[in-house]
Amino acid sequence: MQRRDWTDIIGGSLLLIFGLWFLWHAQNHYNLGELRRMGPGAFPAGLGLLNALFGLLILVPAFFRKGEMPVPAIRPLLAIIAGGLSFAFLIEPAGLVPATVALVFVVALAEQKQRWLRTAILAAALSVMAVLVFTKGLGIPVPAFRWWSY
Structure with missing residues (x-):
C-alpha cells in the first residue's frame, strides 16, 4: 500500500489541467459577454471551471487516502x-x-x-x-x- 491514492491523484490532476486549459482558452479566444447577454465563450469557460473544480474535489482528498499505483492495461x-x-x-x-x-x-x-x-x-x-x-x-x-x- 502506498501512502496516497495515486489513481485519483492522476485523474484529478488531469481534470484540473484540462479544465484550466479550457477556461484559459475560452477567455483568450472568445468573447465571454456579460451575465445578461453571454457571449460564445461563456459556456466553454463555465465547463472548464466546473471541470477544474471537479478535478480539485478528486485531487485534494486523494492525498489523504491510501491506495496503490495504477498499472495501465x-x-x-x-x-x-x-x-x-x-x-x-x-x-x-x-x-x-x-x-x-x-x-x-x-x-x-x-x-x-x-x-x-x-x-x-x-x-x-x-x-x-x-x-x-x-x-x-x-x-x-x-x-x-x-x-x-x-
Missing part, C-alpha cells in the same frame, strides 16, 4: 484506439453502419473473453440508433451504407 487502450481509428477510416468509404459495426467489434477485443453474440447484438442496436439519431433525427448527410465509391 495496454490491451483495452490499444483496442479503444484501434476502434476509433477503424470508425474514422471506414465512415467515408463504407458508411455509418459498417463503420459502427467495425468500431464495436474492434473495441470488443479489449475484453479477455469475447462474447460474439452479445457483440453482434450491440453492433446492430448501435447501428440502428446511429442511423436514427444522426441521419434521420439530426439530418447529418452521412449515408447508412456507401460501398467504396472512390
